Amino acid sequence: MKPDAQKTWVYDFKMMNQITSDLSQEFTTLPFNDIELLHATLALSRIEQRATATLIAHLEEIDQRKAYALLSYPSLFEYVRKELGYAESSAYERIAAMRLVRQNEKAKAMIESGDLTLTGATQMQRFIKEEKSAGNAMNQEQQNELLTAIAGKSKRETERFLMAQATNPETPRLKESTRVATATHTEVKIFLDEGGMNLLNRARELVRADSTAALFTEALQLLIEKKERGLGKVETKTAAPEVDLKIPQSQIPPLAQKSRPAGKTPSVSRFIPLHFKRQIYARSQGQCEYISPATNSRCPSRAHLHVDHIRPLALGGRTELNNLRHLCQGHNLKASLDAGLLFANKTRSSRAR
Numbered sequence: 001m002k003p004d005a006q007k008t009w010v011y012d013f014k015m016m017n018q019i020t021s022d023l024s025q026e027f028t029t030l031p032f033n034d035i036e037l038l039h040a041t042l043a044l045s046r047i048e049q050r051a052t053a054t055l056i057a058h059l060e061e062i063d064q065r066k067a068y069a070l071l072s073y074p075s076l077f078e079y080v081r082k083e084l085g086y087a088e089s090s091a092y093e094r095i096a097a098m099r100l101v102r103q104n105e106k107a108k109a110m111i112e113s114g115d116l117t118l119t120g121a122t123q124m125q126r127f128i129k130e131e132k133s134a135g136n137a138m139n140q141e142q143q144n145e146l147l148t149a150i151a152g153k154s155k156r157e158t159e160r161f162l163m164a165q166a167t168n169p170e171t172p173r174l175k176e177s178t179r180v181a182t183a184t185h186t187e188v189k190i191f192l193d194e195g196g197m198n199l200l201n202r203a204r205e206l207v208r209a210d211s212t213a214a215l216f217t218e219a220l221q222l223l224i225e226k227k228e229r230g231l232g233k234v235e236t237k238t239a240a241p242e243v244d245l246k247i248p249q250s251q252i253p254p255l256a257q258k259s260r261p262a263g264k265t266p267s268v269s270r271f272i273p274l275h276f277k278r279q280i281y282a283r284s285q286g287q288c289e290y291i292s293p294a295t296n297s298r299c300p301s302r303a304h305l306h307v308d309h310i311r312p313l314a315l316g317g318r319t320e321l322n323n324l325r326h327l328c329q330g331h332n333l334k335a336s337l338d339a340g341l342l343f344a345n346k347t348r349s350s351r352a353r
């Protein structure tokens with residue numbers, strides 16, 4: 001890991017060195033003879049497997065607590081990629097493995113022992129998801145059977161094996177993807193069904209575009225304009241409070257305190273007037289307004305923005321401009337978790353152990 005001046009506050013490098021010192025002292029010099037070299041290398045690979053399994057368990061905890069949000073990352077994926085420095089595909093695999101391990105104990109043990117690679121775990125996780133959307137939610141036993149079957153198989157063998165088990169073998173072949181094509185262009189692969197093709201053909205008749213890419217670009221621009229206008233639209237049907245409910249900015253905590261609302265929520269409307277939404281949008285410029293208290297950096301996310309009550313309504317917050325902000329989904333969740341309005345261990349307790 002590169003020590004970054006911006007983030008040294010978070011990481012106590014003395015503590016980090018303590019954690020890693022056993023390993024580094026043990027293996028600083030290469031063994032003198034071949035037998036020792038082979039032993040040491042096997043030991044290191046076992047350590048790596050165990051470290052990977054432990055890393056995945058830690059990622060799971062980070063995900064439960066949305067701890068990545070503290071450093072302004074909008075998602076666990078962004079955290080793993082940018083903070084931990086993994087390549088996109090490696091980050092994807094670790095998170096897929098985390099999701100698999102979350103629902104399957106056997107997978108956890110197999111990763112730990114090296115019987116299941118991260119690639120295998122990713123394939124398995126994708127398969128379970130695809131089966132679920134095909135109407136076949138697999139139980140532990142069915143999952144365990146497949147896990148036993150793919151142990152030790154190569155990526156291609158696993159792919160072939162899982163495809164043969166699929167309820168709907170078409171789905172994996174329709175997987176969307178993006179790939180760098182040239183220095184300036186990205187290849188985007190999508191699949192349209194008959195309805196989608198009809199729309200595309202109709203659009204081609206109506207719009208003069210040089211290429212399908214130009215047509216898509218224009219369509220996306222229109223869609224984004226429409227959505228951004230929509231950010232200024234009314235959310236709910238209840239009426240706005242007419243009274244001025246101003247509280248000084250200094251009384252608004254950055255994230256609400258960790259107490260659960262007792263009894264009924266106060267009768268303050270969630271209604272956010274159009275002119276508020278416009279002003280929030282003008283201020284945020286369509287970007288999450290979360291600023292990390294740690295690094296002072298602002299969350300870069302522009303996706304799925306919610307208007308958030310800085311001090312929640314349930315805790316006496318009001319619907320007024322200085323108590324409202326744009327947050328991405330990740331930071332909105334984190335704020336709710338910290339306010340005690342959501343519980344991190346909710347999914348944990350219902351999970352099979």
Ligand SMILES: [Zn+2]
Binds near residue numbers: 072290299300327329
């Ligand atoms: Zn955010």
